[in-house]
Amino acid sequence: PESPLEGMAGGLPGNVPGNEPGNETGGLPGNVLGNGPGNETGGLLGNGPGAFRGPLAGLRVLDLTTLLPGPLATLILVKAGADVIKVERPTGDEMRSYVPRFGPDAVNFALLNRGKRSITVDLKSPEGKERVLALVQDADVLVEQFRPGVLQRLGLHY
Structure with missing residues (x-):
């Protein structure tokens, strides 16, 4: 893509009524x-x-988190005004499949990821790495919750 943000959905990730682009x-x-x-x-x-707008208005956060702790942390940043870009694997965040449901997604996923923009990226592919590195160029903050050494194995460490 010409822009690393191409194909990104606004608002709540997924196709929840009222959150369409x-x-x-x-x-x-x-x-x-x-x-x-x-x-x-x-x-x-x-x-x-x-x-x-909040004290973090104008701050861009790249969110590589999943499940509960990371998405909760980045939700707090959203509510303080930050622009959070959630990076999901091509099959979507694991939490999307949990129950109870809210439209096509799990309630917990919908609540913890509201207000974030979402993009799917295969972090193991060369194109995916390029896309994440391009997104990092414009980000003020990177939040991740991988086990130690995973970002290094993916070639995304600093």
Whole structure:
């Protein structure tokens, strides 16, 4: 791709109603916590024009985490205003398949990854490595939770 962000979905990863590309409300579907369409203020957690942007507004975070601890940490960064880009393996995050369900994804996945942009990358392929390295160039923060040595084996260490 010409841009490492090409093919990225906005808002909540996956095809959850109310989170389609072009939906400027993002976050949870419907009028939850000020995220509803037509909400002029955007609410405390909304994304409207008058929404609170947070102290981390303008900070870009590359999220290579999965399951619970990492996604929770990066969700806190989202709520503080950071732009978080979640990198998932081509088959999707493992947590997407858990129950109970919220649309096509697990409730925990939907809650922990709301407000993040998502991209799928095969970290083991040369193209995937190039794409992640290009994303890192524009990131202020990288959050990962691999076992020690995994990033080095993937050729993505510093």
